[in-house]
Amino acid sequence: NAGVTQTPKFQVLKTGQSMTLQCAQDMNHEYMSWYRQDPGMGLRLIHYSVGAGITDQGEVPNGYNVSRSTTEDFPLRLLSAAPSQTSVYFCATRRRGVRGDLNEKLFFGSGTQLSVL
Amino acid sequence: GENVEQHPSTLSVQEGDSAVIKCTYSDSASNYFPWYKQELGKRPQLIIDIRSNVGEKKDQRIAVTLNKTAKHFSLHITETQPEDSAVYFCAALSGTYKYIFGTGTRLKVLA
Numbered sequence: 001n002a003g004v005t006q007t008p009k010f011q012v013l014k015t016g017q018s019m020t021l022q023c024a025q026d027m028n029h030e031y032m033s034w035y036r037q038d039p040g041m042g043l044r045l046i047h048y049s050v051g052a053g054i055t056d057q058g059e060v061p062n063g064y065n066v067s068r069s070t071t072e073d074f075p076l077r078l079l080s081a082a083p084s085q086t087s088v089y090f091c092a093t094r095r096r097g098v099r100g101d102l103n104e105k106l107f108f109g110s111g112t113q114l115s116v117l
Numbered sequence: 118g119e120n121v122e123q124h125p126s127t128l129s130v131q132e133g134d135s136a137v138i139k140c141t142y143s144d145s146a147s148n149y150f151p152w153y154k155q156e157l158g159k160r161p162q163l164i165i166d167i168r169s170n171v172g173e174k175k176d177q178r179i180a181v182t183l184n185k186t187a188k189h190f191s192l193h194i195t196e197t198q199p200e201d202s203a204v205y206f207c208a209a210l211s212g213t214y215k216y217i218f219g220t221g222t223r224l225k226v227l228a
Contacts, residue, residue: 040221042121042123044218058215102214104210106163
């Protein structure tokens with residue numbers, strides 16, 4: 001199993017450009033989420049999804065769109081990039097336990113470092 | 118909104134000494150508290166966690182304590198080694214879906 005795969009690893013954008021950060025998982029995890037990590041601010045939740053067709057906002061959703069058409073993929077879209085979106089982005093998943101509850105453990109991807117000039 | 122405060126932001130210890138990192142959470146309904154270690158340029162890795170019905174948990178040189186009344190939890194690393202140098206994050210699970218992370222502690226273990 002590859003686990004949680006994020007692409008690209010690095011990206012440089014100009015202000016106003018759009019792009020999509022990809023997150024794919026092969027563990028059949030129902031829960032997927034996106035975090036951004038900024039110096040001195042820890043990890044902040046952008047959006048999350050508890051299954052195909054279901055998404056919800058986290059702490060810092062403005063400027064980002066998500067959709068979940070399959071269990072495996074959870075792309076994060078920046079429609080008009082701004083310098084304030086310069087950050088490291090992590091995708092993280094959670095599996096459902098044998099009794100149907102959502103296990104607490106987060107599985108992280110390797111991250112995407114995004115710079116917006 | 119919910120938040121998690123983490124202290125100190127940086128911590129330097131001599132090899133072999135102990136290190137303690139403290140976190141305070143605001144949501145009294147939080148019931149799960151993990152600690153993550155992140156090495157430079159790597160993804161966060163879970164090192165230990167504790168649930169709200171437990172006061173202390175230990176795994177070799179690492180332990181976590183929880184005081185629900187005070188809404189504090191702490192990470193204790195004993196006999197520190199150079200490979201313990203990293204950034205450590207605490208977190209609290211608020212509700213079912215949302216983690217609130219602390220701002221991180223950069224631990225340096227001096228040889």
